Amino acid sequence: MLEFDQVHKTYATPQGPIRVLKDVTLRLAPGQSLALMGESGSGKSTLLHLAAGLDLPDQGTITLAGEGLAALAEPARAKLRREQLGLVFQQFHLVPSLTVIDNLRLQARLARRDDTAWTAHLLERLGLHGLEKRYPEQLSGGQQQRLAIGRALAPRPALLLADEPTGNLDETTASHVLELLLSLVHETQCALLVVTHSPQVAAPLDRCLRLSHGSLLDATP
Amino acid sequence: MTTVLTTLLSHYRRHPGQLVMLLLGLWVASALWSGIQAINATARDSYARADALFATELDQLERRDGATLSRDEYHALRQAGLPVSPLLEGNVVTQDGTRLTLIGIDPLTLPSENALGQAGTSSSLTAFLTPPWQTRVAPDALTALGLERGNAPGATPTLAEGGKLPPLTLSPALPPNTLIMDIAAAARLLASGEAITRLVAAPGALTTAPPDYTLTRATSLASPGQLTESFHLNLTALGLLALVVGLFIVQAALGLALEQRLGMLRTLRVLGVSGRTLVAALSLELLLLGVIGGLTGIASGVWLARWLLPDVAATLGSLYGADVGQTLSLPWQYWMGGLAVSLGGLLLAGSGVLWRAARLNVLSLGQMQAWRSGFRRQLTLMSIAGGLAAAIGLGLTLWLAQQPPGDGLLAGFGVVAALLLASALWLPPLMALTLKGLTHLARRRPLTQWALADMQLQLPRLSLAMMALLVALATNLGVGSMVGGFRVTFLDWLDQRLVAPLYINAPADQYDAIDTWLADRPEVSERLLTRRSETTLLAIDTPDESRSLSLAIDLYGITPGESLTPHWPLLNTLDDRPSAWAAFDNGAVFVNEQLATAENLSPGDRLTLRAPNGNETLTITAVYPDYGNPSGQVLMASHQLAARFEAPPSSMGLVLHENANVEALRNALTTRFGLSNDAISDQREIKRIATEIFERTFTITRALNVLTLAVASLALLASLLAQARSRRQQLAPLWALGVPRAQLARLNLAQLGGAALATGLLAIPLGIAITWGLVAVINVAAFGWRLPLHLFPGEMAVTLATAVGVALLAAALPALRFWRASPRALLAEETHQ
Structure with missing residues (x-):
């Protein structure tokens, strides 16, 4: 589903270049789940951005759903993202001017996979039934994150990328959101890559890798 | 695309x-x-319709002595083989009081290629030539006749004096407010007997004028379109300014809308919308807004034009003698052009934000810092672009300085535009620099330091509104001072020229008798006879060059009496005033400022004029102001004009002794010479009419000026209100830190009031520079006269107060909401942020 092969990434800064990722190689099979742990600044988010095609590596290759990302132009990468990927962020990134139901259906509409029955099912599973007409700012943090998860899963992606999906939530809410996330991932049978520094989040996943100063430790692709 | 667009919207x-x-x-x-x-x-x-007729397309023949032509004379000329055609012109008054021009023609002798021959009607020539005749009329004159288009053909409306017009036939190609009919029908309606106003001929058909006649070639007659070109250019410039100020608002709103949607843009990109699709969707959004705003704007524009048109028509009529219809006549190009300008302007205003949105990296798109750092680059670019505009303005000024006065109307507008643009572009960098300096100075006063630093943060959002305000304030001051200065100068000029309390306008052949009779009246101290004629300026001799030309000019003769010469305004004389007047009495001439400017004439130069008894070469001894006259004019002593050019008398001013019984004299004159009531006018009446014309002339200028300032004020108000919420989010933490809300509200008012005051203060020197550009360059090129520079401190103070007032009002509304918000709501907003 997702392959990183000897990927390097360096950012230029006024203080000189910073090597964020060094020789990263990993493989994620369809339906598999993987936790990526590491300290702040270890390169987790950069790896996620590269996986989503939001950025490109300096060296090495990244393959997503059989397509080499470097060979694709920006519109093609956007298409791949739209149709194959779901993304969940720590800050939710909901569209504040759209209602709950419109936010939920947004990516499915963009991918032309809007399925009314599936959306209704998701709404029910996310516990957002009855809140369809509300705006994101009228929801609690947990509700907002659930909505973000629902939006990512609405087009039934092949791979779900989650960046600290519970990082902005209290412990109880985080536990409920995680449970829901895993349950829905299982239901849709999509692969899952979660970036986190919470062992509780990493524990239920199939595999766990650690990123330290840009290098993967205990890497067992 | 639909999902992206609806999400954006x-x-x-x-x-x-x-x-x-x-x-x-x-x-x-x-x-x-x-x-x-x-x-x-x-x-x-209207001009095109007037041009298509004989007014400027035919050579004209009139009697040299100004007397009325008769049919016998016309027949004599025809029998002599001259291809002339008679015209009878007069005015009729409709029942609603509108004055229409009535023209009687003889279609059989009128040159066949003239538009009048066709005038857009298919009716037969027989119906036109034989009783009950026909009246050809343009549809826009029907309202004055109390008719609708549907019931007009064949109608015979009754005039105010009781006469009936021959059956109407519609001719859209005719000029507005003009009726055309056979000369026999016109003579009957005007009760003019055998009189003919003028004779016309195809251009070039007459090689020379017959003895006792003057021939005016069609080529020497300026068409209304040429004469009014500068007036319309002025209007267009004001319209363009309003468009620019409006687009400032649009750009400010677009920038704000995009800035607040950065998070949305990032989310959409992350969800798989390509940058190209996003820019396309944003462009589509612009197009949609452009069509809605543009179409409503055009509809309102038509309403505005309907409201202003009567004043503009009156102005063009009084200033240039151009007849403009009172009904809007708009071709399809107008509607398409209006929409294209709106959309083009929107695209121009929006291209900056689109470009920035397209260039921003998707990973930094949600970060406000990335967006804001763009503003610093923008300030640098603004400084450079401002410098460029200033350099262009300076270059044009230097170029203008080397041109003869009166040249370079477009360059004059260019200087003013460059000045406005440079000042507007330099305003944000200047404010940023000042705020930075002041923040450094106020480092020991934390709250002041915060207020100044906060203003720096607000600058990206406020700068466009401030730029619009600066442009509008400066223009308002500039145009206001120009109009005010013109008013003062014009009224002084009227006072100086109108020294006699009574003016007589009698038929030319009665003046000798009137003069003789008045000579014995004890209450009359001086009789100031004037004469008028027209001729052609053939050559100019200056110390540097001699050149030939063929320019139609007016000749005006005045009596240089004791009561007139001390007051008559002169701009420039050869020696001193008494010498100039002494020479004038002996045959020297004065020229009006328009002619002096157009032909680069100075006192001492010599003019050769066509005269009945051979050409006359006369020396210029002075230049005089002649506001409101579109033509070049040569002034000479009345007796000299009679002797050299056989000019007929045109009016007589009567200077009276103190305590003279004006009413008795007026009655005696009327009775004795059978003069009509309006043949004698008093000075107050003439001044009233002239002032009224003046006021109407500037109605549209004032209206547009006020509207532009209102638009700019609206821009500031809208900008401040649009960011009111984020302002509260800025203020909430300070309140939480223990600064009382009242103090914060005051601080907010002081911040914006101060910014508006600074903008207003900068607008004052800029406004003065614009006034200079208008009076010294643009007016001279457009109208031919230069005005003294007048400044009005009172008006400046009012404009300044308006700027500060608008800013305070705009700041007061959010401040009031902040003042009234509950502490919980404030903290919630802070948390939300």
Whole structure:
């Protein structure tokens, strides 16, 4: 589903270049789940951005759903993202001017996979039934994150990328959101890559890798 | 694409104020612009219709002594083989009081290629030539006749004096307010007997004028379109300014809307929308807004034009003698052009934000810092662009300084535009620099330091509104001072020229008798006879060159009496005033400023004029101001004009002794010489009419000036209101830190009031520079006269107070909401942020 092969990434800064990722190689099979742990600044988010095609590596290759990302132009990468990927962020990134139901259906509409029955099912599973007409700012943090998860899963992606999906939530809410996330991932049978520094989040996943100063430790692709 | 577009547009559902501001900007910009274009289009249509007739297309023959032509004379000339055609002109008054021009023609002798021959009607020549005859009329004169288009053909409306017009036939190609009929029908209606106003001939058909006649070639007659070109250019410039100010609002609103949607843009990109699709969707959004704003703007513009057209028509009539229809006449190009300008302007205003949105990296798109850092680059670019505009302005000024006065109307506008642009572009960098310096100075006063630093943060959002305000304030001051200065100068000039309390306008052949009779009246101290004629200026001799030309000019003769010469305004004399007047009495001439400017004449130069008994070469001894006259004029002593050019008398001013019984004299004159009531006018009446014409002339200028300032004020108000919420988020932490809300509200008012005051203060020198540009360059090129520079401190103070007032009002509303918000709500907003 997702392959990183000897990927390097360096950012230029006024203080000189910073090597964020060094020789990263990993493989994620369809339906598999993987936790990526590491300290702040270890390169987790950069790896996620590269996986989503939001950025490109300096060296090495990244393959997503059989397509080499470097060979694709920006519109093609956007298409791949739209149709194959779901993304969940720590800050939710909901569209504040759209209602709950419109936010939920947004990516499915963009991918032309809007399925009314599936959306209704998701709404029910996310516990957002009855809140369809509300705006994101009228929801609690947990509700907002659930909505973000629902939006990512609405087009039934092949791979779900989650960046600290519970990082902005209290412990109880985080536990409920995680449970829901895993349950829905299982239901849709999509692969899952979660970036986190919470062992509780990493524990239920199939595999766990650690990123330290840009290098993967205990890497067992 | 639909999903992306609806997602983008959903922003306005949550922020309707921004949508209103955007549409408002577009609406006012396109309303003011298209309103002016509607006026220009209607006027041009009227000129085109007038040009198509004989007014400027035919050579004209008139009696040299100014006396009325008769049919016998016409027959004599025809029998002598001259291809002339008679015209009878007069006025008729409709029942609603509108004065229409009535022209009687003889279609059989009129040159066949003339538009009048056809005049857009298919009716037979027999119906036109034989009783009950026909009246050809343009549809826009029907309202004055109390008719609708449907019931007009064949109608015979009754005039105010009781006469009936022959059956009407519609001729859209005729000029407005003009009736055409057979000369026999016109003579009957005007009760003019055997009189003919003038004789016309095809251009070039007459090689020379017969003895006792003057021939005016069609080529030497300026068409109304040529004469009024500068007036319309002035209007267009004001319209363009309003458009620019409106587009400032649009750009401010677009920038704000995009800035607040950065998070949305990032989310959409992350969800798989390509950058290209996003820019396309944003462009589509612009197009949609442009069509809505543009169309409503054009509709309002037409309404505005309808409201202003009567004043503009009156102005063009009194200033240039150009007849402009009172009904809007708008070709399809007008509607398409209006929409194209609105959309083009919107694209121009929006291209900056689109470009920035397209260039921003998707990973930094959600970060406000990345967006804001763009502003620093923008300030540098603004400084450079401002410098460039200033350099262009300076270059044009230097070029103008080397041109003869009166040249370079477009360059004059260019200087003013460059000055405005440079000042507007330099304003944000200047404010940023000042605020930075002041923040450094106020480092020991934390709250002041915060207020100044906060203003720096607000600058990206405020700068466009401030730029619009600066441009509008400066223009308001500049144009206001020009109009005010013109008013003062014009009224002084009227006082100086109108020294006699009574003026007689009698038939030319009665003046000798009137003069003899008045010579014995004890209450009359001086009789100031004037004469008028026209001739051709053939050559000019200056110390540097001698050149030939063929220019139609007016000749005006005045009596240099004791009561007139001390007051008559002179701009420039050869020696001193008494010498100039002494020479004038002996045959030297004065020229008006328009002629002096157009032909680069100075006292001491010599003019050769065509005269009945051979050419006359005369020396110029002075130049005099002649406001409101579009023609070049040569002034000479009345007796000299009679002797050299056989000019007929045209009026007589009567200077009276103190305590003279004016009413008794007026009655005696009327009775004795059978003069009509309006043949004798008093000075107050003439001044009243002249002042009224003046006021009407500047009605549109004043209206547009006020509207432009209103638009700019709206821009500031809208900008401040649109960011009111984020302002509260800035203020909430300070309140939480223990600064009382009242103090914060005051601080907020001081911040914006101060910024507006600074902008207003900068607008004053800029306004003065614009006044200079208008009076010294643009007016000279457009009208031919230069005005003294007048400044009005009172008006400046009012303009300054307006700027500060608007800013305070705009700041007061959010401040009031902040003042009234509950502590919980404030903290919630802070948390939300």
